């Protein structure tokens with residue numbers, strides 16, 4: 001999970017929502033991935049998808065039986081689907097996602113025995129730490145947005161002042 005957190009830091013450095021994932025087979029790290037839908041112009045570029053793609057390429061197999069996926073945030077429905085298609089043995093996630101979590105928070109894709117028999121899920125591992133990285137990212141983003149609005153308001157004011165003084169000079 002620490003490696004997944006490091007991958008999440010990479011996402012943050014790229015200005016993306018900080019989510020990271022690591023795929024492990026036994027003791028070996030097969031692949032890592034971080035969330036990058038904005039930079040990748042790709043709605044499917046979640047951390048899990050990036051790690052699954054990299055692992056499948058590396059192992060030259062579209063199925064990844066026996067692999068475990070560690071991810072800092074509860075997977076969404078898209079990623080849960082890809083995890084099932086890849087036959088991942090186990091998913092371990094950090095923070096729960098009350099908006100799009102598909103491992104019990106909003107829906108539980110893995111609870112349906114008709115959909116999947118393969119993947120066991122463990123949630124809430126280093127939940128506080130994984131959640132704190134996300135909360136601080138969004139707090140920073142809100143602060144930046146506030147500052148940008150304040151700067152824009154200030155600029156409008158000074159522009160208005162400038163046009164006023166222009167007017168007074170021309171009249």
Ligand code: ZN
Nearest residue numbers: 046075076079
């Ligand atoms: Zn996802």
